[in-house]
Amino acid sequence: MFVSIEPLYASIVEDVKARVSNLPRPPKLAVVTCQPDPSTQSYLKSQEKMAKRLGIEYAVFEVPKATELKQILPKLSTDVSVDGILLTHPLPSGVSEFEVASLVSPEKDVEGRNPHSLGSILYDAFAFAPCTAEAVVRIIKYFTNPAGKRVVVVGRSVTVGKPVAMLLTQKGVDATVTICHSRTPDIPSITREADIVVVAIGRAKHLTKDYFKPGALVVDVGINVEENEIVGDVDPSVAEVCDLTPVPGGVGKVTTVVLMEHVVRAAERRILGK
Amino acid sequence: MFVSIEPLYASIVEDVKARVSNLPRPPKLAVVTCQPDPSTQSYLKSQEKMAKRLGIEYAVFEVPKATELKQILPKLSTDVSVDGILLTHPLPSGVSEFEVASLVSPEKDVEGRNPHSLGSILYDAFAFAPCTAEAVVRIIKYFTNPAGKRVVVVGRSVTVGKPVAMLLTQKGVDATVTICHSRTPDIPSITREADIVVVAIGRAKHLTKDYFKPGALVVDVGINVEENEIVGDVDPSVAEVCDLTPVPGGVGKVTTVVLMEHVVRAAERRILGK
Numbered sequence: 001m002f003v004s005i006e007p008l009y010a011s012i013v014e015d016v017k018a019r020v021s022n023l024p025r026p027p028k029l030a031v032v033t034c035q036p037d038p039s040t041q042s043y044l045k046s047q048e049k050m051a052k053r054l055g056i057e058y059a060v061f062e063v064p065k066a067t068e069l070k071q072i073l074p075k076l077s078t079d080v081s082v083d084g085i086l087l088t089h090p091l092p093s094g095v096s097e098f099e100v101a102s103l104v105s106p107e108k109d110v111e112g113r114n115p116h117s118l119g120s121i122l123y124d125a126f127a128f129a130p131c132t133a134e135a136v137v138r139i140i141k142y143f144t145n146p147a148g149k150r151v152v153v154v155g156r157s158v159t160v161g162k163p164v165a166m167l168l169t170q171k172g173v174d175a176t177v178t179i180c181h182s183r184t185p186d187i188p189s190i191t192r193e194a195d196i197v198v199v200a201i202g203r204a205k206h207l208t209k210d211y212f213k214p215g216a217l218v219v220d221v222g223i224n225v226e227e228n229e230i231v232g233d234v235d236p237s238v239a240e241v242c243d244l245t246p247v248p249g250g251v252g253k254v255t256t257v258v259l260m261e262h263v264v265r266a267a268e269r270r271i272l273g274k
Numbered sequence: 275m276f277v278s279i280e281p282l283y284a285s286i287v288e289d290v291k292a293r294v295s296n297l298p299r300p301p302k303l304a305v306v307t308c309q310p311d312p313s314t315q316s317y318l319k320s321q322e323k324m325a326k327r328l329g330i331e332y333a334v335f336e337v338p339k340a341t342e343l344k345q346i347l348p349k350l351s352t353d354v355s356v357d358g359i360l361l362t363h364p365l366p367s368g369v370s371e372f373e374v375a376s377l378v379s380p381e382k383d384v385e386g387r388n389p390h391s392l393g394s395i396l397y398d399a400f401a402f403a404p405c406t407a408e409a410v411v412r413i414i415k416y417f418t419n420p421a422g423k424r425v426v427v428v429g430r431s432v433t434v435g436k437p438v439a440m441l442l443t444q445k446g447v448d449a450t451v452t453i454c455h456s457r458t459p460d461i462p463s464i465t466r467e468a469d470i471v472v473v474a475i476g477r478a479k480h481l482t483k484d485y486f487k488p489g490a491l492v493v494d495v496g497i498n499v500e501e502n503e504i505v506g507d508v509d510p511s512v513a514e515v516c517d518l519t520p521v522p523g524g525v526g527k528v529t530t531v532v533l534m535e536h537v538v539r540a541a542e543r544r545i546l547g548k
Contacts, residue, residue: 098399102390115393115401116376122392122436125372148459156443162396165439165453169430174457176464179439183448185422190450 002239002246003217005253008142012257013054019264020055027267028057029110029260030076033088035064040088047256054260066092069100077105083270084110084263107269110262112163121166128262133163135254136198136219137173139245143217144196147174152191154207154233155200156181160221164198187211205235214241221251276513276520277491279527282416286531287328293538294329301541302331303384303534304350307362309338314362321530328534340366343374351379357544358384358537381543384536386437395440402536407437409528410472410493411447413519417491418470421448426465428481428507429474430455434495438472461485479509488515495525 020027029051033040044060051058061076063069069092076082085108087100101113109117112130120127129137140146151168155161156179168175175196180187182201188211191197199207200221212218222233232247245251268274294301303325307314318334325332335350337343343366350356359382361374375387383391386404394401403411414420425442429435430453442449449470454461456475462485465471473481474495486492496507506521519525542548 098394098397114390115397115399116388116390117393118396119389119392119394120372122432122440123372123389124432125389127389148457156445158396158398162440162443166396166436169436169453169455171430174455176452176454176458178450178452179443180450181443181448183422184450 001243003143003243005139005245005250008139009253009257012138012254012261016054016257016261016264019268023264023267023271025271026055026057027083027263028059028081029084029086029263030079030082031058031060031086031088032069032072032076033060033062034069034090034092036062036088037090040090044088047259050256051260051263054264056260056263064092066094069095070103073100073103077103077108082108083267084108086111086259087113108266110259110266112262113159118158118163118166121163121170124170128266129167130159130163131258131262132160132200132221132251132255133167135251135258136160136164136200136221137167138254138258139219139251140168140196140198140217141173143243146196149175149195150178150193151175151196151198152178152180152194153198153200154180154187154191155198155202155221157200160200161198164200199233201233203233204231206233207238208235209238209241212238212242216242218242218244219251220245220247222247223252275517277417277517279413279519279524282413283527283531286412286528286535290328290531290535290538293542297538297541297545299545300329300331301357301537302333302355303358303360303537304353304356305332305334305360305362306343306346306350307334307336308343308364308366310336310362311364314364318362321533324530325534325537328538330534330537338366340368343369344377347374347377351377351382356382357541358382360385360533361387382540384533384540386536387433392432392437392440395437395444398444402540403441404433404437405529405532405536406434406474406495406525407441409525409532410434410438410474410495411441412528412532413493413525414442414470414472414491415447417517420470423449423469424452424467425449425470425472426452426454426468427472427474428454428461428465429472429476429495431474434474435472438474473507475507477507478505480507481512482509483512483515486512486516490516492516492518493525494519494521496521497526 112128117127198219204224204226220232220234386402391401472493478498478500494506494508
């Protein structure tokens with residue numbers, strides 16, 4: 001069946017609102033955008049609406065050029081009024097994701113993109129994890145205890161696959177994790193061994209029922225457009241035999257609120273020192 | 275049987291010597307040590323001997339106090355005469371590994387301990403990997419091509435298990451990696467599926483023949499002292515059915531020269547910009 005993400009989503013929203021109201025000033029998210037295309041603009045609009053609903057200040061900085069981008073990120077990193085920094089895509093030509101991500105102070109890196117943040121996860125130290133990766137882990141923990149379970153992650157991206165594997169391997173989470181990818185032969189033989197499967201490959205409805213052990217929890221991270229419809233990486237028929245997260249309204253929905261929670265957490269750390 | 279590490283070791287040594295001779299000045303390794311106990315002192319002696327043999331300058335800085343340590347690391351990070359920085363253990367009380375590792379510039383982080391270096395591995399970007407983890411990957415690549423193979427890593431430390439998993443998952447290496455650890459139930463059932471097993475748990479002769487598929491390549495990272503003898507994490511009898519790296523004279527031996535190669539690479543990047 002499809003699992004319902006709504007109760008988890010609602011509980012994070014309530015928690016974020018309560019924590020915002022405990023702060024002496026509203027948390028502030030600085031959004032840096034380069035040449036926002038229509039889809040980025042609509043994304044920013046809906047994000048701003050959500051931020052306002054939660055009591056989070058939302059300030060957009062438009063910097064079309066690579067040189068400006070490389071200047072504004074360190075500047076916002078030291079700006080005392082800013083708690084979190086978000087950078088939209090596409091980036092201007094001539095800069096790499098890796099390069100600009102390294103310019104965002106880890107304390108304000110609410111998207112978890114700075115290599116320092118990712119490395120901190122390996123240390124089991126505090127860091128903001130990539131929001132999608134954290135949303136996946138939240139969903140898993142909401143429905144089951146991953147300790148001692150076999151988890152297979154399909155996909156090795158730096159925003160989902162690899163950080164999910166590292167988060168689930170941390171002490172206290174204690175899953176046994178396998179990472180599969182495009183060069184893995186016979187993926188179904190591996191995913192069928194798993195109690196929990198996380199799929200983040202960006203191919204519409206690619207994983208069918210024969211990939212899974214009946215009763216497994218399947219977390220579908222994919223967001224693909226097929227015939228004007230948003231579909232996941234997992235075929236919906238999998239819900240007949242497994243617990244499957246829906247697309248849309250699954251991982252993506254939790255991700256949006258995890259980002260806002262990171263902003264609040266960043267503000268708490270900066271204002272309250274916790 | 276036990277595999278011979280000697281040819282790989284010798285080839286790295288020759289390569290390092292040749293590269294040193296191509297530089298306009300000797301590479302310089304700065305070694306920061308706090309309160310070196312006798313075992314650290316003997317380690318430094320043998321390391322200095324090796325550095326000199328390879329044409330690498332070796333300078334020791336003794337800083338007993340935490341405050342001095344936190345000052346000298348940023349200072350050496352900007353010192354133009356220094357190519358690589360190494361920090362010995364034990365650390366003075368009141369500082370964490372994570373905190374001081376973050377103070378070493380990634381460009382000079384030849385031990386691969388800065389969280390930024392670890393996160394860079396997830397980005398498939400240039401970084402110095404932890405030396406032991408890189409030694410493991412070098413050994414695997416020397417004996418086989420890990421692409422498409424099942425690798426099981428036993429142990430989830432930040433210096434070995436996790437970075438080995440991330441290095442082997444990188445594009446172009448392309449192994450399918452599973453990380454097991456102390457909270458994994460029935461480890462033998464998982465390691466027996468693997469073509470390659472990396473063991474880094476710090477328990478003398480703990481993994482016996484029943485853990486492995488016959489013919490598997492087993493990389494033993496353990497260095498344990500048992501009855502005045504140095505032994506690995508894998509029982510030597512495993513060599514009867516698998517290709518096993520020896521302890522001593524296996525991973526540890528390659529690690530020492532990987533560190534020196536990192537110093538040369540750091541110097542090449544700084545002097546030659548490559």
